[in-house]
Amino acid sequence: MLELETERTELLEKIEDLLERKQYAQLRDLLLPLEAQDIAVLCGELDDRVPLVFRLLPKEQAAEVFVELDSDEQELLIRSFSNTELKEVLDELYLDDTVDIVEEMPAGVVKRILQHSDPETRKSINEILKYPEDSAGSIMTTEFVDLKETMTVEDALKRIRRTGPDKETINICYVIDDRRHLLGYLSIRTLLLSEEDDIIGEIMDTNVISANTLDDQEDVAQTLNKYDFLALPVVDTENRLVGIVTVDDAMDVLQEEATEDIEKMAAILPGDKPYLKTGVIETWKARTPWLMLLMLSATFTGMILTHFENSLAAVPVLTSYIPMLSGTGGNSGTQASTAVIRALSLGEVRFGDLLRVVWKECRVALVCGLCLAIANFAKMMAVDRWLLGNPSVTPAVAAVVCSTLVGTVACAKLVGASLPILAEKIGFDPAVMASPFISTIVDALSLLIYFRFAIWILGI
Amino acid sequence: MLELETERTELLEKIEDLLERKQYAQLRDLLLPLEAQDIAVLCGELDDRVPLVFRLLPKEQAAEVFVELDSDEQELLIRSFSNTELKEVLDELYLDDTVDIVEEMPAGVVKRILQHSDPETRKSINEILKYPEDSAGSIMTTEFVDLKETMTVEDALKRIRRTGPDKETINICYVIDDRRHLLGYLSIRTLLLSEEDDIIGEIMDTNVISANTLDDQEDVAQTLNKYDFLALPVVDTENRLVGIVTVDDAMDVLQEEATEDIEKMAAILPGDKPYLKTGVIETWKARTPWLMLLMLSATFTGMILTHFENSLAAVPVLTSYIPMLSGTGGNSGTQASTAVIRALSLGEVRFGDLLRVVWKECRVALVCGLCLAIANFAKMMAVDRWLLGNPSVTPAVAAVVCSTLVGTVACAKLVGASLPILAEKIGFDPAVMASPFISTIVDALSLLIYFRFAIWILGI
Numbered sequence: 001m002l003e004l005e006t007e008r009t010e011l012l013e014k015i016e017d018l019l020e021r022k023q024y025a026q027l028r029d030l031l032l033p034l035e036a037q038d039i040a041v042l043c044g045e046l047d048d049r050v051p052l053v054f055r056l057l058p059k060e061q062a063a064e065v066f067v068e069l070d071s072d073e074q075e076l077l078i079r080s081f082s083n084t085e086l087k088e089v090l091d092e093l094y095l096d097d098t099v100d101i102v103e104e105m106p107a108g109v110v111k112r113i114l115q116h117s118d119p120e121t122r123k124s125i126n127e128i129l130k131y132p133e134d135s136a137g138s139i140m141t142t143e144f145v146d147l148k149e150t151m152t153v154e155d156a157l158k159r160i161r162r163t164g165p166d167k168e169t170i171n172i173c174y175v176i177d178d179r180r181h182l183l184g185y186l187s188i189r190t191l192l193l194s195e196e197d198d199i200i201g202e203i204m205d206t207n208v209i210s211a212n213t214l215d216d217q218e219d220v221a222q223t224l225n226k227y228d229f230l231a232l233p234v235v236d237t238e239n240r241l242v243g244i245v246t247v248d249d250a251m252d253v254l255q256e257e258a259t260e261d262i263e264k265m266a267a268i269l270p271g272d273k274p275y276l277k278t279g280v281i282e283t284w285k286a287r288t289p290w291l292m293l294l295m296l297s298a299t300f301t302g303m304i305l306t307h308f309e310n311s312l313a314a315v316p317v318l319t320s321y322i323p324m325l326s327g328t329g330g331n332s333g334t335q336a337s338t339a340v341i342r343a344l345s346l347g348e349v350r351f352g353d354l355l356r357v358v359w360k361e362c363r364v365a366l367v368c369g370l371c372l373a374i375a376n377f378a379k380m381m382a383v384d385r386w387l388l389g390n391p392s393v394t395p396a397v398a399a400v401v402c403s404t405l406v407g408t409v410a411c412a413k414l415v416g417a418s419l420p421i422l423a424e425k426i427g428f429d430p431a432v433m434a435s436p437f438i439s440t441i442v443d444a445l446s447l448l449i450y451f452r453f454a455i456w457i458l459g460i
Numbered sequence: 461m462l463e464l465e466t467e468r469t470e471l472l473e474k475i476e477d478l479l480e481r482k483q484y485a486q487l488r489d490l491l492l493p494l495e496a497q498d499i500a501v502l503c504g505e506l507d508d509r510v511p512l513v514f515r516l517l518p519k520e521q522a523a524e525v526f527v528e529l530d531s532d533e534q535e536l537l538i539r540s541f542s543n544t545e546l547k548e549v550l551d552e553l554y555l556d557d558t559v560d561i562v563e564e565m566p567a568g569v570v571k572r573i574l575q576h577s578d579p580e581t582r583k584s585i586n587e588i589l590k591y592p593e594d595s596a597g598s599i600m601t602t603e604f605v606d607l608k609e610t611m612t613v614e615d616a617l618k619r620i621r622r623t624g625p626d627k628e629t630i631n632i633c634y635v636i637d638d639r640r641h642l643l644g645y646l647s648i649r650t651l652l653l654s655e656e657d658d659i660i661g662e663i664m665d666t667n668v669i670s671a672n673t674l675d676d677q678e679d680v681a682q683t684l685n686k687y688d689f690l691a692l693p694v695v696d697t698e699n700r701l702v703g704i705v706t707v708d709d710a711m712d713v714l715q716e717e718a719t720e721d722i723e724k725m726a727a728i729l730p731g732d733k734p735y736l737k738t739g740v741i742e743t744w745k746a747r748t749p750w751l752m753l754l755m756l757s758a759t760f761t762g763m764i765l766t767h768f769e770n771s772l773a774a775v776p777v778l779t780s781y782i783p784m785l786s787g788t789g790g791n792s793g794t795q796a797s798t799a800v801i802r803a804l805s806l807g808e809v810r811f812g813d814l815l816r817v818v819w820k821e822c823r824v825a826l827v828c829g830l831c832l833a834i835a836n837f838a839k840m841m842a843v844d845r846w847l848l849g850n851p852s853v854t855p856a857v858a859a860v861v862c863s864t865l866v867g868t869v870a871c872a873k874l875v876g877a878s879l880p881i882l883a884e885k886i887g888f889d890p891a892v893m894a895s896p897f898i899s900t901i902v903d904a905l906s907l908l909i910y911f912r913f914a915i916w917i918l919g920i
Contacts, residue, residue, distance in 0.1 A: 034667075035667070035669065035687055157652070160652060161653060164649055165653060170649050170652070171649075171690070188630070188648055188652075189624060189630050189631075192617070192620060192621055192624065192630070192648075193621060193624055193625060207493045207494075207495070209495065225708075225711050225715065226497050227497055228708035230707070247707050247711070248685075248688035250711075251707070251710075251711055251714065252685070254715060254718075255714060255718075255806070258714075258715075258722075259802055259806070262718075262721070262722060262725070263798065263799070263802070265722070265725075265726075266725075266794045266795050266797075266798035266799070267794065267795060268795050268798065268799065274803065274806070274808040275799055275800065275802075275808050275809055275817075276803070276808060276809060276813060276816060276817075276820075280820060280823045280824050281827075283824045284824050284827045287792075287795050288831055288832075290791070291788060291791055291792060291795070291828065291832060292831070292832060292835055294787060294788065294791055295784060295788045295832055295835070296835070296839060298783055298784035298787050298788070299784075299843065301783040301787075302780040302781060302783070302784060302844070303780075303848070305782075305783070306777070306780045306850065309776050309777075309779070309780075312779060313773070313776060316769050316772070316773060317766070317769075319765055319772060319779055320761075320762040320763075320765035320766045320769075321762060322765075322782060322783070323758055323761040323765070323782070323786055323903050324758035324759075324761065324762060326786070327754060327755070327758050327761075327896075328754065328755045330790070330896075330899070331750070331751055331754055331896045332747075332751060334726045334896065335726050335727060335728050335747050337726075338722060338723065339723070339726070339728065339743075340735065342719055342722050342735075343735035343736070346715070348734040348735050349735055349736060353736060356736060357736075360736075360740060363740045364740050364743045364747065367740065367741075367744045368744055368747060368748055368751065371744075371748055371752070372748070372751060372752060372755055375752055375755070375756070376755060379756060379759070384762070388763070390766065436790075436791045436794065439787065440787065443783050443787065447783075
């Protein structure tokens with residue numbers, strides 16, 4: 001595990017040195033014991049020397065490294081491959097990895113890849129490419145072990161020994177009938193622990209949980225995670241087994257979806273590249289739309305302030321508490337919306353829970369608001385009035401600010417908690433209803449509450 | 461898969477009806493084909509009838525359901541168990557699940573569990589309990605398949621058939637010497653695809669990636685995910701194999717850590733219970749500390765506003781743009797900090813990348829800031845001055861607001877991107893340096909910039 005940066009740097013220096021001195025045999029020996037993922041990271045720093053290093057690796061390891069490279073490095077390599085080399089690499093790849101690569105390549109490269117895949121693979125690639133992005137079909141692999149009900153354990157093990165090397169996993173085997181309907185499944189453990197003449201149909205588990213090709217990839221990954229499966233079968237509308245999704249791909253999906261949620265909550269349009277690989281213009285494109293929208297929607301808060309300009313002129317000290325009020329309102333709303341959005345995405349909260357959520361947030365808001373109001377009253381009297389010697393901070397002004405705090409926190413928690421649930425109900429993405437959006441609404445609400453209390457208590 | 465709420469409600473009604481009519485045989489038949497995770501969810505609604513339902517299940521399924529229950533339901537069940545029943549359930553559990561349960565139970569219950577475990581298990585539980593929370597040791601299981609170098613494939617398969625039923629996984633087997641040093645590993649696939657008289661020492665993979673018992677559980681999960689492993693061996697300081705972490709537990713860790721990061725970014729102290737299971741007081745305790753701290757730190761923005769009270773009195777319209785400026789600053793900072801925090805937690809960015817990150821954010825900030833400033837200038841002239849007919853919105857005022865926008869976005873992006881990296885370097889949690897914290901700093905900075913430009917351009 002190349003944990004430490006120093007270790008990686010040292011290794012990179014060694015590789016560059018060996019490349020310069022053309023000590024290829026030594027370089028090969030250095031790379032052989034490394035994991036594909038680590039070699040791929042190192043390749044990221046070698047630029048146009050990647051094809052050279054790549055050719056030193058044995059076929060199987062080369063293919064593993066290839067899968068882990070960034071798509072632009074993959075493209076560079078494919079362009080440098082002879083037709084024979086391309087075919088060799090393609091033969092070693094698992095189908096779902098080939099599909100991932102094909103999806104990222106420009107048309108010319110895709111054509112070359114398809115030309116050099118065997119007809120069987122080409123057909124499967126084309127089929128998987130037809131499934132919508134983010135569907136179970138688009139992330140599945142068609143390389144699984146299928147068995148017949150009537151086989152004995154001995155037959156099954158023979159079949160696994162024969163076909164196993166090309167399968168993505170042999171840990172779970174699926175039992176299908178002649179028309180490929182999914183009948184059951186069994187783990188390799190069950191097979192190994194059974195007698196040789198046991199019949200598959202009798203020892204298989206027939207309570208199969210499966211996904212449909214069009215199911216959302218996130219739901220598939222959550223299901224795999226919930227039931228602790230190593231793979232989930234994917235069936236078409238007629239319950240015919242067409243592929244499986246393996247746990248490693250499900251884990252990647254969960255990580256990606258978490259990143260996407262986090263980005264949306266921060267008002268960033270989600271992208272699919274790592275931070276440092278995303279260019280300035282791409283980053284700008286991902287960030288500006290929401291910034292622009294939120295900036296323009298602040299027109300409302302501006303209008304409210306303009307409307308109450310005379311009140312502020314009468315008691316100017318009120319102005320200095322506006323950032324604190326809007327900050328606290330924003331933070332309270334963010335807390336509630338974030339908690340609810342995450343709970344929605346983990347399946348802990350559904351639309352039917354709306355009233356329970358609102359009732360809970362009401363009570364939390366009351367306790368939070370009172371605490372903050374008391375602390376703030378004390379602070380305004382002790383620090384602002386006494387320590388900083390500002391005589392315009394009167395108890396009446398403090399009462400206005402603190403009553404507003406209670407009201408703002410209550411509004412913020414209610415809006416923050418209910419908007420994401422309502423958004424999901426009408427088919428919007430709840431993550432978009434997060435922090436920045438909620439803050440903008442709460443900002444306006446808190447100002448209205450502020451001036452209402454100022455008029456009541458101070459009579460301005 | 462009990463996807464739909466309606467399906468779950470229907471099933472629950474059927475169960476309650478059967479319970480009422482004491483149709484236990486029928487109830488058992490209804491539950492048998494369900495997955496343990498789904499039965500556990502249903503149990504959550506059955507309250508004190510859980511022990512009754514639980515006793516209907518066959519031993520193995522009962523144990524599977526038991527693991528999936530909430531800890532208070534587990535406690536209720538354990539208290540209702542006879543000693544024999546407790547022993548039966550414990551015998552069926554995997555060691556890491558038992559440890560998880562023991563960690564959540566009050567002392568009296570723990571004592572009873574330990575009394576009814578066999579001596580071997582008791583010793584293992586006590587050892588795992590010694591590892592710090594969130595370490596690899598605390599989430600590992602000691603039930604793995606170990607093989608000797610000198611065995612043949614036939615010996616190994618025999619050993620797996622004999623000891624397999626009690627192991628958490630047989631998909632990956634570990635090769636150790638007489639003193640339990642980890643020498644290599646092989647997958648069940650390698651075993652099955654080899655000849656019966658092949659020697660384990662010759663076919664095993666000796667490039668083992670392992671974790672140390674004290675490694676952070678998040679690092680372990682990331683490593684498993686990175687290399688697409690089904691399990692990762694855990695060794696002590698002398699490279700002796702003490703346990704393994706399996707992919708299902710790693711997936712849970714990644715989900716939990718993502719939730720924790722999201723909570724911290726929203727200024728919530730992370731908890732370990734689902735949203736609806738967390739009480740009002742607990743939620744209040746998790747949310748108030750940061751709210752309070754951020755509220756009090758807004759004193760600085762208040763002081764800045766008080767200091768420039770006369771400037772605001774001279775050009776009152778300036779006040780109405782404060783919320784927009786602080787909102788945009790906060791949002792810009794949030795975008796940068798969130799992107800960097802997620803990249804840090806996925807291992808895409810390290811401290812050494814600080815300058816690259818800052819350079820990237822500088823350029824993004826410039827383009828973003830200019831875009832926003834131009835749009836805002838147009839909006840202030842067209843909407844605020846012309847449409848809303850506010851004559852005090854002069855081009856000079858718009859120039860002040862728009863210059864401040866550029867400066868604020870630049871500050872926000874720089875502070876937002878660099879603080880998390882610096883925090884990680886000095887051993888702080890970068891996620892805490894997120895949205896609310898950054899906003900508070902940026903609020904103060906943006907006001908200082910605002911008044912600086914107001915003094916320069918408007919000469920007040």
